[in-house]
Amino acid sequence: MKQIFEHSKSFWVRYSDYAIVEDNNGIKYLKAAENARPDLYDPIDSLEEIVVKALNVGRICMGIDRPDEEKDEAVYQFVKEYGFLGLMTAIPTTPRFLSNDNVFLPKNQFIKRETMEVFEYLAHFYPFERPNISKNCAKYTVVFEGDTDMVALAWLADGRADEVHLSFQREYSERLDWLRQQFVDWAFTMTTVFFYYHDYDHMSEKDREFYRQSMAAYDGITPSYHIELKKDRPVLMWNLNSLLQGIQLMVCKMLTDDDNPVKMCPGCGKAFIAKNPADKYCSNSCEKHKNSGGD
């Protein structure tokens, strides 16, 4: 299952706590809490677990009868555990946008424009304090400031773009509604797969075609990678420019896995990793409940 990521490494930043903060327009953001400490971890080590959690956050966010507070709480808990999705570097055509005058945006669900001036774009992720960037055409300088933690983070020479390091900074924020939307997208993909096979025999060919097209719209942005020559052997390093990219690739990989695919349990509705490809339910109790006539 994990072959493509086996022996590979990356790192991502999460803070010890986050807060929901509103801007002047009433838009809610998640942002590192005051005095929260940054911490590095390797998301590759637990990518399967991260994917299952992300799908389950998405399920909660999809629930039309669930209160907003519950949805925000689910997103908050995810971010507290794994850090931001890295939307700022995931949305544009390239994560290295600072050297251009404009950011180019492929079709996406967050910003309905094809292009946007760099500082206008940055303001979506730095709504409370502008990062210290001086820019003269293609030349730019980012001054990473703040406490020693911040400066240390910025100096992690890992070959990734300055823009990725900007998304690790304390003032960086992500919109709650955008985060929710992204989680919904992943869960939607899982439920599409579920219903396609569950209802296949009862569907018209037109409906089947509709399902197939919704899946085709779920396209991939592949993270880049390089080989690092470690002391004893070469290691595949994933340059995750966003956690989003890693999850996106892994959701596809896990939904299509031959041996242990990720599935949605028809009993409780939760995402789970099947021990056998034919497993339908996440647990004996979900299966028993179903067989005993309950639902």
Ligand SMILES: [Zn+2]
């Ligand atoms: Zn279940």
